[in-house]
Amino acid sequence: MRINTLFYCIVQGLKNIFRNKWFTLASVATISACLFLFGLFYSILSNFEHMVKNAEQRVAVTALLDLGVSDERVGEIKAMILNRAEVKEVNYFSAEETWVKFAEENDFGDISIFTENPLEDCAHFDIYLNDVSMQSDLVTFLESVDGVRKVNQSALTARVLTGVNSIISYVSIGIILILFLVSIFLISNTVTIGIQVRKEEIQIMKYIGATDFFARAPFVIEGIIIGFIGSLVPLVAIYFLYNEAMIYVAGSYSFMAALIQFLPVQEVFRTLLPICIGIGVGIGFIGSYTTVRKHLSV
Amino acid sequence: MRSTTARKRAGSNAPIISLEHVSKAYSAGAPALNDVNLHINKGEFVFIVGDSGSGKSTLIKLLLRELLPSSGRIVVNGTDVVKLRRRQIPKFRRNLGVVFQDFRLLKDRNVYENVAFAQRIVQKPAREIRKNVPSILSTVGLAGKYKARPKQLSGGEQQRVALARALVNKPQILLADEPTGNLDPKNSWEIMNLLEKINNNGTTVLVVTHNREIVNDMQKRVVTMKKGVIVSDEEKGGYIDED
Numbered sequence: 001m002r003i004n005t006l007f008y009c010i011v012q013g014l015k016n017i018f019r020n021k022w023f024t025l026a027s028v029a030t031i032s033a034c035l036f037l038f039g040l041f042y043s044i045l046s047n048f049e050h051m052v053k054n055a056e057q058r059v060a061v062t063a064l065l066d067l068g069v070s071d072e073r074v075g076e077i078k079a080m081i082l083n084r085a086e087v088k089e090v091n092y093f094s095a096e097e098t099w100v101k102f103a104e105e106n107d108f109g110d111i112s113i114f115t116e117n118p119l120e121d122c123a124h125f126d127i128y129l130n131d132v133s134m135q136s137d138l139v140t141f142l143e144s145v146d147g148v149r150k151v152n153q154s155a156l157t158a159r160v161l162t163g164v165n166s167i168i169s170y171v172s173i174g175i176i177l178i179l180f181l182v183s184i185f186l187i188s189n190t191v192t193i194g195i196q197v198r199k200e201e202i203q204i205m206k207y208i209g210a211t212d213f214f215a216r217a218p219f220v221i222e223g224i225i226i227g228f229i230g231s232l233v234p235l236v237a238i239y240f241l242y243n244e245a246m247i248y249v250a251g252s253y254s255f256m257a258a259l260i261q262f263l264p265v266q267e268v269f270r271t272l273l274p275i276c277i278g279i280g281v282g283i284g285f286i287g288s289y290t291t292v293r294k295h296l297s298v
Numbered sequence: 299m300r301s302t303t304a305r306k307r308a309g310s311n312a313p314i315i316s317l318e319h320v321s322k323a324y325s326a327g328a329p330a331l332n333d334v335n336l337h338i339n340k341g342e343f344v345f346i347v348g349d350s351g352s353g354k355s356t357l358i359k360l361l362l363r364e365l366l367p368s369s370g371r372i373v374v375n376g377t378d379v380v381k382l383r384r385r386q387i388p389k390f391r392r393n394l395g396v397v398f399q400d401f402r403l404l405k406d407r408n409v410y411e412n413v414a415f416a417q418r419i420v421q422k423p424a425r426e427i428r429k430n431v432p433s434i435l436s437t438v439g440l441a442g443k444y445k446a447r448p449k450q451l452s453g454g455e456q457q458r459v460a461l462a463r464a465l466v467n468k469p470q471i472l473l474a475d476e477p478t479g480n481l482d483p484k485n486s487w488e489i490m491n492l493l494e495k496i497n498n499n500g501t502t503v504l505v506v507t508h509n510r511e512i513v514n515d516m517q518k519r520v521v522t523m524k525k526g527v528i529v530s531d532e533e534k535g536g537y538i539d540e541d
Contacts (some may be wrong), residue, residue, distance in 0.1 A: 004424060005418070005421050008418055019406045200402070207362065207364075207402070208396065208415070208419060209388045209389065209392035209416075209419050211388045298364055
């Protein structure tokens, strides 16, 4: 194929966008509306997931050590714990450190008056998990470790968080899947109707000897551009709304600041941007390609 | 009713269009074409006439390879149409000019672009397009209207644009399906005179029409069809009235 034929097809695709402005507007609006809803739900759900994850990571398992366990054994136990996949972080507190911390938290003032450490047998590890649903496995393991006297855990918190997390995951998948399918249906319908009314144009091209490629290329290029524009519009809107929403929530619900921690917009867009552009461009391409094909057999 | 006189014409060359025992049946009802034999030599001007349902449009669709016959052989311009593969059809059609009753112009493009489109399809260089399009527009008398959109033109002018588009690639055969069907008598005659001029320049012209006056006045070869059969084929014929 000549390069100027390819160039001609691209130019015609671009011109089609302006020649059929109402179709362009309707298609861009449909794609934008669908992807806006999709993006909005994705942003909300990924933030929920992020917050639950954050809460999970604040749940610690405490492993109290036997009285008088040697520093060498403490090091061995720490290494064994860190070796486990579900463990994110391990912090060791000696009996002295535990006592000082306890006294500070409870405003005991000067603790030098105490001749003995009342928490002498409270040297311990605070263990934070990657996945709170694995807590019971870790507890079973810790209870079997020589030198560990007792394991404290919050089984209820872990169970609630695990439950909430899996509900959010299912709801996310469900909503996103439904929105995804609705988007595909609406967008491809719009593209199909837009091309349907121009089937005569395709037939004329075919009657005078245009190849399938020549007849199809301008429509496909038009579909891709419409899909691209239609995906950029909601992305820009979500980007600004997201930042505004973060500022509003941070200002209005500052007392919940520890719980409500938003994902940075860049983090959300790392996934949302390629998905939205992929859906827009993909449906624009596939919708126009398949619709034109129906009219090519002349 | 006159007897069927479909015949193979003698000539120095093989027929440019040849149908041998061609039948076409759609899913239900009587066949649209029934054992049709028709041979048209290079440079001929032929009218195909007949009432609605006589098979004229099916014949044009078969020649354009829009349809395949149920049986028989069709050779156009040396190409066995039945054996054409799908991907070979565009190239085959580029050697045929085609004009329709409803003009079938690209409404969102001007006259120049409509004609240039046919040249772009055959990948003519831009330089040649710039030369050929004004030339053919001047042949059909539309040189001054190259910027106009189809809706700004009269029916006759639109049909002349369609003719220019059909001719710009210098096809050996021009198929015209009711080219005057939407035109008044004056414009109809203008189009027919153009078709005759094109024929005089060596292009084979096949015109499907209902226009009795034109057929009777032009004294060209007339093939009459009825219920899918050629009932008459006369050298300098006229429009046959229904019994």
